[in-house]
Amino acid sequence: MAEKQLSAVEAELYDRQIRLWGIESQEKLRAANVLLINIRALGSEIAKNILLSGINSLTILDDGTVTEEEQQKNFLLNKGSVGNPIADEVLIKAQALNPLVKIKVDKQPPSSKDSSYFKNFTIIVATCIKTDLLLKIDKVCRSSNVKLIYGDVFGTFGFSVADFLDHNYHEDQIKLAGKKRTHGEKDHEKTTIKVQGVINYPELKKVLILPNTKQSADSIKKSKRRNELFYIMLALMEFRNKNNRNPAIESKEGDLKTLETIKADIFQLYEVDELKTKLPADIFELVFGEEVVPVCSVVGGVIAQEVIKAVSEKEVPVNNIFLFDPITFDGKEEAIGA
Amino acid sequence: MVVTQITKETIGNSKVLVVGAGGIGCEVLKNLALSGFKDIEIIDLDTIDVSNLNRQFLFRKEHVGKPKAVVARESILNYNPDIQIKAYHDSITSQDYGLNFFKKFNIVLNALDNRAARNHVNRMCLAADVPLIESGTSGYSGQVELIKKGVTQCYECQPKPPQRTFPGCTIRNTPSEPVHCIVWAKHLFNQLFGEEDPDQDVSPDTEDPEAKVEGQAHSATNAGNIQRTSTRRWVQDIKYNPSQLFNKFFKEDIEYLLKMENLWKTRKPPVPLSWEQAASHEGDSVEEENNVRMQDMKVWPLSKCAKVFASTIDVLKNEVSEDKFLVWDKDDKPAMDFVTACANIRAHIFSIATKSRFEIKSIAGNIIPAIATANAMIAGLVVLHAFRVLLQEFEKCPSIYLRQKSVHSKFILAADKQITAANPKCYVCSPKPFVNVFVNTNSMTVKEFETEVLKKGLNMIAPDVVLDGRGMVVISSEEGETEINNDKKLAEIGIVEGSILKCDDFLQNYELSVAVNQYEAKEKDDPLYKIVANPDDLKAKESVNGGEKNGNEEEKQAESDQDDLMVVEESDDPQEGSSKRRKLNPIEDNDDDLCIIDS
Numbered sequence: 001m002a003e004k005q006l007s008a009v010e011a012e013l014y015d016r017q018i019r020l021w022g023i024e025s026q027e028k029l030r031a032a033n034v035l036l037i038n039i040r041a042l043g044s045e046i047a048k049n050i051l052l053s054g055i056n057s058l059t060i061l062d063d064g065t066v067t068e069e070e071q072q073k074n075f076l077l078n079k080g081s082v083g084n085p086i087a088d089e090v091l092i093k094a095q096a097l098n099p100l101v102k103i104k105v106d107k108q109p110p111s112s113k114d115s116s117y118f119k120n121f122t123i124i125v126a127t128c129i130k131t132d133l134l135l136k137i138d139k140v141c142r143s144s145n146v147k148l149i150y151g152d153v154f155g156t157f158g159f160s161v162a163d164f165l166d167h168n169y170h171e172d173q174i175k176l177a178g179k180k181r182t183h184g185e186k187d188h189e190k191t192t193i194k195v196q197g198v199i200n201y202p203e204l205k206k207v208l209i210l211p212n213t214k215q216s217a218d219s220i221k222k223s224k225r226r227n228e229l230f231y232i233m234l235a236l237m238e239f240r241n242k243n244n245r246n247p248a249i250e251s252k253e254g255d256l257k258t259l260e261t262i263k264a265d266i267f268q269l270y271e272v273d274e275l276k277t278k279l280p281a282d283i284f285e286l287v288f289g290e291e292v293v294p295v296c297s298v299v300g301g302v303i304a305q306e307v308i309k310a311v312s313e314k315e316v317p318v319n320n321i322f323l324f325d326p327i328t329f330d331g332k333e334e335a336i337g338a
Numbered sequence: 339m340v341v342t343q344i345t346k347e348t349i350g351n352s353k354v355l356v357v358g359a360g361g362i363g364c365e366v367l368k369n370l371a372l373s374g375f376k377d378i379e380i381i382d383l384d385t386i387d388v389s390n391l392n393r394q395f396l397f398r399k400e401h402v403g404k405p406k407a408v409v410a411r412e413s414i415l416n417y418n419p420d421i422q423i424k425a426y427h428d429s430i431t432s433q434d435y436g437l438n439f440f441k442k443f444n445i446v447l448n449a450l451d452n453r454a455a456r457n458h459v460n461r462m463c464l465a466a467d468v469p470l471i472e473s474g475t476s477g478y479s480g481q482v483e484l485i486k487k488g489v490t491q492c493y494e495c496q497p498k499p500p501q502r503t504f505p506g507c508t509i510r511n512t513p514s515e516p517v518h519c520i521v522w523a524k525h526l527f528n529q530l531f532g533e534e535d536p537d538q539d540v541s542p543d544t545e546d547p548e549a550k551v552e553g554q555a556h557s558a559t560n561a562g563n564i565q566r567t568s569t570r571r572w573v574q575d576i577k578y579n580p581s582q583l584f585n586k587f588f589k590e591d592i593e594y595l596l597k598m599e600n601l602w603k604t605r606k607p608p609v610p611l612s613w614e615q616a617a618s619h620e621g622d623s624v625e626e627e628n629n630v631r632m633q634d635m636k637v638w639p640l641s642k643c644a645k646v647f648a649s650t651i652d653v654l655k656n657e658v659s660e661d662k663f664l665v666w667d668k669d670d671k672p673a674m675d676f677v678t679a680c681a682n683i684r685a686h687i688f689s690i691a692t693k694s695r696f697e698i699k700s701i702a703g704n705i706i707p708a709i710a711t712a713n714a715m716i717a718g719l720v721v722l723h724a725f726r727v728l729l730q731e732f733e734k735c736p737s738i739y740l741r742q743k744s745v746h747s748k749f750i751l752a753a754d755k756q757i758t759a760a761n762p763k764c765y766v767c768s769p770k771p772f773v774n775v776f777v778n779t780n781s782m783t784v785k786e787f788e789t790e791v792l793k794k795g796l797n798m799i800a801p802d803v804v805l806d807g808r809g810m811v812v813i814s815s816e817e818g819e820t821e822i823n824n825d826k827k828l829a830e831i832g833i834v835e836g837s838i839l840k841c842d843d844f845l846q847n848y849e850l851s852v853a854v855n856q857y858e859a860k861e862k863d864d865p866l867y868k869i870v871a872n873p874d875d876l877k878a879k880e881s882v883n884g885g886e887k888n889g890n891e892e893e894k895q896a897e898s899d900q901d902d903l904m905v906v907e908e909s910d911d912p913q914e915g916s917s918k919r920r921k922l923n924p925i926e927d928n929d930d931d932l933c934i935i936d937s
Contacts, residue, residue: 297365302750305712330751
């Protein structure tokens with residue numbers, strides 16, 4: 001990073017967002033080094049949004065190869081990309097989104113990286129990874145003061161899980177002191193106050209508790225008005241952990257059975273009475289098939305916005321869990337494990 | 339919803355129109371292309387600006403100045419050359435896009451930045467009976483809404499808050515907020531370099547009812563007004579001499595204002611400022627620094643304002659000539675610098691807070707902040723709704739609101755529980771559209787009625803008007819038929835209290851009955867006319883003391899405190915679509931103000 005202060009070129013380019021989050025936030029973004037683990041449909045959306053925001057550097061870590069299906073839902077690829085390493089293929093279009101950001105690509109498997117690798121970043125964004133690796137990275141992050149957010153999209157369902165450590169933030173609140181003048185004119189004296197806040201994020205091993213782990217789920221069970229999509233999220237994560245892939249249409253019948261079994265285990269662990277849940281019986285129908293692109297657009301927008309909040313320390317971030325409802329299209333936050 | 343084989347086939351066979359290739363438009367186009375849409379048309383009249391590039395990701399630096407629709411098409415084809423995509427660099431309100439154009443599409447997706455175009459597309463889609471998905475963002479917030487004839491409410495079912503306007507005498511005589519000084523500075527720019535507009539006078543207003551002394555018709559003479567009618571001539575005579583201009587506007591005019599004593603009984607009187615005082619103002623020895631924070635973010639000292647006043651006049655005077663006037667543009671450096679300097683000098687005189695160039699640009703240019711993430715979220719929801727619409731699942735598409743923060747409800751994206759039914763009294767989508775208009779039939783001309791009420795107020799494009807009962811055509815969209823009426827007062831041709839006008843817009847396929855009500859503005863803040871869809875609204879409105887501007891302002895503020903209020907931006911970047919081309923004064927005339935919808 002050459003200079004601490006924004007150049008006139010940057011001020012012009014980022015004008016419309018500086019008017020929203022202020023120049024200090026933009027300067028913090030400008031100093032941020034982001035690691036993105038896996039750049040598939042959701043990852044490409046996140047990459048686009050954070051590249052546009054004007055971070056210092058983006059490292060893309062992905063050891064995958066472009067398949068035809070992947071090419072169809074990832075706008076950073078094109079038809080000639082099929083068969084080549086994803087990390088290489090996204091580079092040109094990713095860089096075109098913002099020539100001011102330094103982009104590095106890394107084709108090694110995320111699981112091959114040792115702890116020291118993850119310490120070099122301001123924030124890590126992970127998609128499409130297994131829970132044990134996520135928890136391992138979280139442990140490194142916590143010891144190195146690196147923030148972490150993970151997200152995935154399964155069919156029309158999507159979510160994110162964040163560990164922003166002990167996150168300090170501020171927000172601007174506008175206060176009005178209106179004094180009546182003659183003839184009904186009002187004189188508004190607006191003052192902007194900086195309101196400080198802190199959110200203490202629990203470590204992910206206390207949030208993502210799956211069946212057959214040593215961690216106790218007691219603290220999570222207690223909540224009465226739990227968003228039940230949380231359990232669906234856990235079931236999908238567990239499915240991938242066990243099967244090394246996402247539920248697939250080709251093996252739908254078997255996969256549905258597996259998912260139901262996992263769900264039953266999760267309900268047992270969290271002492272959820274299945275008869276009392278409001279989840280539709282066919283909820284898993286909605287999680288099959290490839291990631292639905294517009295859902296990636298929504299969830300990728302949410303995750304990138306959280307990255308921006310985490311880096312700029314401006315505005316209240318959402319609590320550690322975000323769940324996108326595949327039926328109503330509501331997007332709700334949830335504080336779990338805190 | 340599952341993206342089944344049926345959905346995929348339906349998508350592949352659908353023809354979709356995207357109106358607007360801005361922040362939301364780019365995201366929508368990408369989502370469509372990646373979801374299997376194969377037949378897309380895109381229309382946008384705008385060209386690409388550098389400040390678009392932080393979110394309108396189909397465009398790059400080398401595209402600046404090129405038409406958005408055309409470049410967006412190329413970018414999408416670059417991703418997938420097999421998509422049929424047609425681009426129009428044009429206005430959707432043009433007569434070229436009539437009913438038959440709209441009828442070609444299975445669905446229309448709006449990604450617009452101003453209310454006039456939204457109203458128009460709303461009417462076209464109602465007339466063509468094509469489902470429309472309306473969307474908008476403002477900063478961190480946004481919304482998505484389905485509009486389907488006979489199923490949901492239309493875009494115009496709920497009255498939108500009026501534009502924020504300021505009474506002329508507040509601008510000319512008694513400014514109390516920075517925005518008043520900024521409006522004045524833009525008017526001054528137009529007086530000196532722009533198209534002369536009598537409504538943008540910058541001299542003291544001797545007609546100010548407040549300035550009147552009892553028992554006397556006019557407190558002061560009319561000299562101020564008469565003198566100023568030839569501002570341009572006088573300015574040319576003195577060859578745009580900066581110190582003379584400065585003393586005229588900031589010293590002599592202020593001294594004149596001080597003579598209108600009534601104005602200053604309850605207000606702090608302004609302090610006249612001479613060129614010499616300003617140029618040598620003390621405590622101003624700030625070094626020039628060549629970085630953004632200093633140039634743009636810091637409030638300029640008074641001496642710098644004076645210096646900039648002089649230097650920008652020197653530049654601008656050379657650009658203006660007998661047959662060429664300038665149009666104020668926030669992105670034109672000398673024009674923006676001039677307004678910054680003048681607004682702050684005037685603010686100083688009236689003891690009003692001065693502002694940085696950056697802040698003044700926001701207000702003067704009516705800039706709505708815009709970010710990629712909010713646009714991506716909203717565009718994702720637009721296309722998810724489009725899937726359901728194409729499967730005829732209209733009931734599953736209630737409006738969805740994106741909130742900056744959830745506060746107590748946990749909702750970041752909040753969907754309504756159900757679709758909202760049409761307002762039976764809507765003057766656009768009800769079976770027999772009817773509206774009450776309140777005008778002064780003795781003073782308003784037929785031409786004013788056409789331009790202000792029918793076109794600006796009721797958003798018609800080319801109305802034909804028949805006076806009911808007499809069968810007389812009073813306004814015709816055909817040239818040469820009714821021009822003779824233009825300068826007549828409404829009452830002169832028989833349009834009076836109780837008259838019913840049958841207004842027909844052929845392009846919009848829209849027939850509206852207008853009931854005329856006699857109304858005379860009493861307070862100086864009163865609008866020229868009022869449009870009331872539901873007579874019951876009138877009573878409610880009156881109890882709010884008619885202070886619509888203040889009411890609106892308060893609502894805007896309330897939004898930051900209340901979770902259930904939603905700011906819905908008309909736009910992603912309204913000024914880009916308006917101020918340059920239409921020469922509107924964004925603060926006073928721009929139709930892109932925030933509107934607030936209660937979720």
